[in-house]
Amino acid sequence: MSSIDDMPTGQRRIKVERRLNPNASWTLAMYMIATLFGFGLTALLIWTSGADVLKAFMTLFDGAFGSQKAWIASLAKATPLILTGLATIVAFRAQVWSIGQEGQVYSGAMGAYLACLVFAGLPVGIYLSLIILSGMIAGAGLGIIAAILKTRFGVNEIISTVMMNYLIVFLLSYLIGGGPWTEVSSSVVYQQSARIPDAAHLPYLFGTTKLHIAFVFALIAAVFCYVMLEKTPLGYEIRAMGFNPVALAHRGTNIGRTMIIVMAISGAIAGLAGVSEIFGTSHRVRVDTLYGFGFTGIIIGMIGGLRPLGAVIAGIFFGGLETGALYMKLLAKVPAAIVPAMEGILLLTFLIAGVAARYKIVRVNTND
Amino acid sequence: MTELFSEAILISIFAGTVRIMTPILFAAIGELVTQRAGIWNMGVEGTMLMGSFTAYFVATSTGSIWLAVLAAVISGIMMGLVTAFMTVTMRVDHFISGLGINLLVAGLTLYWFRIYIAGRAQPTFDGFNSVAIPGLSQIPYLGPILFDQRLLTYLAFAAVPMIWFLLYRTRMGLELRCLGENPKALDIKGLSVVCRQYMAVLIGSAMTGLGGGFLMLGFSDRFLADITAGRGWLAIVAIIAGNWMPRGVLAAVFVFALLESIGTHVQVLGLNMPHQIFLAMPYLASILLLMGLRRKTNQPVKLGIPYLR
Numbered sequence: 001m002s003s004i005d006d007m008p009t010g011q012r013r014i015k016v017e018r019r020l021n022p023n024a025s026w027t028l029a030m031y032m033i034a035t036l037f038g039f040g041l042t043a044l045l046i047w048t049s050g051a052d053v054l055k056a057f058m059t060l061f062d063g064a065f066g067s068q069k070a071w072i073a074s075l076a077k078a079t080p081l082i083l084t085g086l087a088t089i090v091a092f093r094a095q096v097w098s099i100g101q102e103g104q105v106y107s108g109a110m111g112a113y114l115a116c117l118v119f120a121g122l123p124v125g126i127y128l129s130l131i132i133l134s135g136m137i138a139g140a141g142l143g144i145i146a147a148i149l150k151t152r153f154g155v156n157e158i159i160s161t162v163m164m165n166y167l168i169v170f171l172l173s174y175l176i177g178g179g180p181w182t183e184v185s186s187s188v189v190y191q192q193s194a195r196i197p198d199a200a201h202l203p204y205l206f207g208t209t210k211l212h213i214a215f216v217f218a219l220i221a222a223v224f225c226y227v228m229l230e231k232t233p234l235g236y237e238i239r240a241m242g243f244n245p246v247a248l249a250h251r252g253t254n255i256g257r258t259m260i261i262v263m264a265i266s267g268a269i270a271g272l273a274g275v276s277e278i279f280g281t282s283h284r285v286r287v288d289t290l291y292g293f294g295f296t297g298i299i300i301g302m303i304g305g306l307r308p309l310g311a312v313i314a315g316i317f318f319g320g321l322e323t324g325a326l327y328m329k330l331l332a333k334v335p336a337a338i339v340p341a342m343e344g345i346l347l348l349t350f351l352i353a354g355v356a357a358r359y360k361i362v363r364v365n366t367n368d
Numbered sequence: 369m370t371e372l373f374s375e376a377i378l379i380s381i382f383a384g385t386v387r388i389m390t391p392i393l394f395a396a397i398g399e400l401v402t403q404r405a406g407i408w409n410m411g412v413e414g415t416m417l418m419g420s421f422t423a424y425f426v427a428t429s430t431g432s433i434w435l436a437v438l439a440a441v442i443s444g445i446m447m448g449l450v451t452a453f454m455t456v457t458m459r460v461d462h463f464i465s466g467l468g469i470n471l472l473v474a475g476l477t478l479y480w481f482r483i484y485i486a487g488r489a490q491p492t493f494d495g496f497n498s499v500a501i502p503g504l505s506q507i508p509y510l511g512p513i514l515f516d517q518r519l520l521t522y523l524a525f526a527a528v529p530m531i532w533f534l535l536y537r538t539r540m541g542l543e544l545r546c547l548g549e550n551p552k553a554l555d556i557k558g559l560s561v562v563c564r565q566y567m568a569v570l571i572g573s574a575m576t577g578l579g580g581g582f583l584m585l586g587f588s589d590r591f592l593a594d595i596t597a598g599r600g601w602l603a604i605v606a607i608i609a610g611n612w613m614p615r616g617v618l619a620a621v622f623v624f625a626l627l628e629s630i631g632t633h634v635q636v637l638g639l640n641m642p643h644q645i646f647l648a649m650p651y652l653a654s655i656l657l658l659m660g661l662r663r664k665t666n667q668p669v670k671l672g673i674p675y676l677r
Contacts, residue, residue: 045476049483097463153659158410158463159608160658162601163651170648178642295471302464335482337475344472348454351468355458 027357034353038346045341049334056332063327064320069209076210076281078319080105082218083273084297085304085311086225090266092306093229095242096259100146100161101270102294103168104139106287108271109278110172111138113181113193113285116200124199131200132217132275139271142168143263151256165294169287176285183284193285202280214276219312221269226308228265238262270294292340299347318343377636382513384629385622386521390586391416391579392621393524395603396610397531398575400617403607404535405568406548407455408672410466413600414473415447415573419580421477424591425484427584428491436493437520437581444577445570447473452569456562459674470600478593492589496520496582520582527575532614544568548668551675561675576600598651605654612666620657624650 046056064074084101091098112135119130142164149155175181176193183194202212229235237258240248249255273293282289300318304310318339325336395412402409409415422443427436447469454465485491496518504515535541543564546554551561583596602624610616630637631646 045479049479097467099467149655149659154661155655155658156608158467159601159605160655162598163605163655166598166651167648167655170644170651174642174644177644295474298467299471302468333486335479335486337479337482340475341472341479342475344468344475347468348450348465348472351454351460351465352458355460 030353030357031350034349035346038342038349041345041349042338042342045345046334046338049338051332051334056328056334059331060321060324060328062324063331064324070320070323072206072209072211074320074323075215075316076212076319077322078316079212079215079218079280080273080276080293081296081300081319082312082315083214083221083276084270084293085300085315086218086221086297086308087266087270087273087294088298088301089304089306089308089311090225090229090238090269091262092301093242094238094259094262096147096150096262096266097158098143098146098161098263098266099158099294099298100142100164100267101273101297102292103161103165104142104267104270105274105277105293106168106172106290107142107267108135108139108274109285109290110168110175110274111135111141111271112275112279113196114138116196116279120197120199127199128202131279132272135275136268136271139274140264140268143265143267143270144260147256147260147263151259172285172287176287181285191286196279196283200279201283202276210281212276212280214272214280217272217276218315221272222308222312225269229308234258234261270297273297296340296343299343302347303350377633379509379512380636381626381629381633383516384632385625386513386517387586388625388628389621390518390521390524391583392599392603392606392624393618394527394579394582395576395600396606396617396621397524397527397614398572398579399603400572400607400612400614401531401535401544401575402568402572403612403671404548404668405544405565406551406668406670406673406675407452407565407569408462408466409451409455409569409572410463410604411447411451411469411473412466412576412603413596413598414466414470415444415451415576416580416583416600416603417470417477417594417596418443418447418473419577420584420595421481421580421591422577423581423584424493425480427493427495431493433493433496433585436585437578440577440581440584441574442577444574444580447577448570448573451573452566455674456565456569459676462672462674474594481591481593490590493585495585495587495589518582518586520578520586524579524582528614528618535614545668548670551670552677555675555677561677565675576603579603602650602654605658608667609654609657609661611661612668623653627653 043053043057046053063070065071084105087101087104112131115131115134119127122130146157146161146164149160150157177191178189181193183190183192202214205211205213205215229238237248237253241255241258245255274290277290277293278285296318300311300314304314321339321342325339328334328338329336395416399409399412419440423436423440426439427433430436451465451469454460454469455462498516498518501515505511507515535545543554543559547561547564547568554564555561580596583599584591588595606617606620606624609620610618627646627649631643631649634641634643634646
């Protein structure tokens with residue numbers, strides 16, 4: 001890695017300078033290298049498990065995108081991931097470093113389940129709409145709390161959202177693990193809710209393939225985020241908040257109000273991810289099926305370059321990896337947990353690439 | 369009879385508090401050094417988790433808990449190298465890089481854990497036993513609470529005055545604190561900012577790794593995917609709550625640990641409440657605590673701001 005030239009001899013030093021205008025092909029090259037490097041490290045990890053690396057990668061991609069059935073399963077897996085990715089983008093564009101998406105997913109699932117119990121018996125269309133709406137409101141509510149803590153009490157949003165993630169999991173674990181929502185059969189108590197009635201299931205898109213209507217919602221949400229961020233005055237404020245909040249305040253914008261709106265939108269989208277998973281896929285409230293969507297969404301948002309289209313692509317890619325990982329586990333005996341590890345690796349290499357694209361390394365003579 | 373019973377419970381709660389403080393204290397005091405040097409290491413949770421996993425792996429495969437402790441420290445240093453590379457050398461935003469490290473470690477440890485236990489019952493090990501200090505442990509009440517603990521617990525408490533001395537009474541500490549306030553001053557004098565910031569991150573991460581190791585070796589005999597369960601974050605909150613002072617950090621860690629200890633004693637205390645309420649307490653307390661603290665005072669001015677000359 002380091003050549004003799006890099007040694008700090010006192011004669012020459014390496015200096016990092018900010019590029020005034022990062023050029024597109026250099027940036028693209030950096031991200032290509034980051035991707036290759038990420039896959040290389042993943043290959044190394046697979047190799048440590050004693051598996052055949054090439055076979056593992058091939059089964060992974062075959063299981064992810066090798067057939068129409070695989071594609072449909074991957075898109076179904078991608079649905080909540082695209083949503084949490086979008087939730088991340090809305091917050092991070094405003095430089096609100098919320099990591100509460102995880103908690104907002106749980107909160108959304110809980111709000112929707114509550115509506116599912118309360119509004120039972122209403123006509124299906126209204127019933128489903130109320131369920132989805134309640135999930136989004138519950139997610140937004142959690143986001144708004146973090147925003148208020150930040151603007152009114154100066155509590156760092158990273159810390160507050162992490163704490164709320166834990167709080168909400170404890171609440172859910174109480175509700176379905178001994179509390180009022182717990183499924184009790186004649187002999188055993190499960191750590192899950194009762195099965196959701198058929199009327200409350202999100203409708204499938206093609207017959208009974210796993211892909212349900214929330215995938216369409218995810219795409220609509222992506223378009224909504226794009227239009228909102230790029231084409232509306234609110235989007236301008238959000239982006240300006242990221243760049244220069246002081247100037248924005250001088251312009252007369254109420255920063256506190258904008259932050260509350262940002263966190264409400266972000267939370268509502270994350271809440272929808274929870275609704276999608278519970279009412280579209282697992283049909284019960286459980287902690288383990290909801291775990292990790294929020295965190296993966298952060299990676300997806302970052303790798304997608306904080307752009308809605310990027311989140312859709314990255315979400316489908318990661319959804320594919322998660323489907324493929326199940327095949328790989330069966331056929332190549334590599335644990336499916338390789339996927340979160342790979343996601344983490346890719347995030348770090350992309351972060352480094354992002355910096356490398358913005359800075360250039362120059363060698364300067366310091367003979368003076 | 370009931371009086372004796374409640375005395376025993378009180379002693380058990382406070383002895384538990386001291387033990388629960390140990391891993392958080394290591395992480396918090398270590399991270400304090402890092403933050404005083406201007407680096408906001410948000411990867412404490414991940415570093416701690418890596419320490420826990422490494423300790424578990426080494427303890428079960430070699431049978432030596434001291435080797436496990438050493439391995440946890442080394443894993444902390446490795447995580448520190450990654451953190452320092454990201455934040456000091458590459459100048460990635462400290463929050464984002466820490467987040468990335470947490471997510472990476474959560475994935476890596478789960479993956480390695482699955483490979484390690486593939487197709488067999490999860491191996492266990494014998495963790496630390498408590499070491500009663502002769503004489504002192506005989507003192508009524510205080511003895512069993514303070515002087516019948518594991519060796520690393522004594523070390524964690526000793527670390528608080530040691531780090532205080534390092535920060536406020538040595539030249540190295542002065543330079544370190546200067547990194548957080550005015551790194552340019554050091555740079556102008558020809559002292560390497562990069563080198564010192566690396567050192568601060570490594571010290572902090574080594575201690576965090578050790579804390580993670582103790583969490584494994586002092587509490588449980590088997591690894592779980594999310595065994596740290598937010599303790600790394602509590603360490604960060606303890607620093608903010610303790611206003612970046614060793615004494616304050618110690619006090620904050622005590623409060624968090626006391627709440628957790630009461631939570632683990634719910635059944636013995638005969639409280640008819642869901643145990644989740646007590647598990648949630650430290651997190652709720654942190655939020656309330658942070659709400660009460662007005663932004664202020666001892667936070668290093670350059671904390672979290674990458675240094676560019």
